[in-house]
Amino acid sequence: MWMIRFLLFALIIFLIYSLIKYLLNPKRKLELAHEQKRFFFLDNKNNVRKNFLITYKGVLFEGEKYLGTTENAFEVVNVFIWPHRIASLNGLVREDFEFIERKVHESYPNASIDWKSPIHEFMKKNNHSKSPFRDE
Structure with missing residues (x-):
């Protein structure tokens, strides 16, 4: 049971990290500015x-x-x-x-x-x- 909790916690941390990395990506900012x-x-x-x-x-x-x-x-x-x-x-x-x-x-x-x-x-x-x- 504790292994499932640990994997779920690791998955949540990974998703938060990926989201932050995506939001701060300069290429994404360039594409957004280009569209706008x-x-x-x-x-x-x-x-x-x-x-x-x-x-x-x-x-x-x-x-x-x-x-x-x-x-x-x-x-x-x-x-x-x-x-x-x-x-x-x-x-x-x-x-x-x-x-x-x-x-x-x-x-x-x-x-x-x-x-x-x-x-x-x-x-x-x-x-x-x-x-x-x-x-x-």
């Missing part, structure tokens, strides 16, 4: 070789980090970001991409951020259209 079209930045800063994921307004972005040297240390100096699905970019504006850049700079202040196509062309084109020397 909120911002979420999933990154393992200790592992430079592992890409980070960002969700913003229902669009999932992936970023690749490159290690380099700064004046004082080895740090992430380049970041390339691209969307998982280009069709999901519909409705995003320049300010959205600038917001994402600011958030990445909070984690990697010495990094230059480059967007992959087609965002790269959009950001470049949008920079030229805001020129004060443009004829209207």
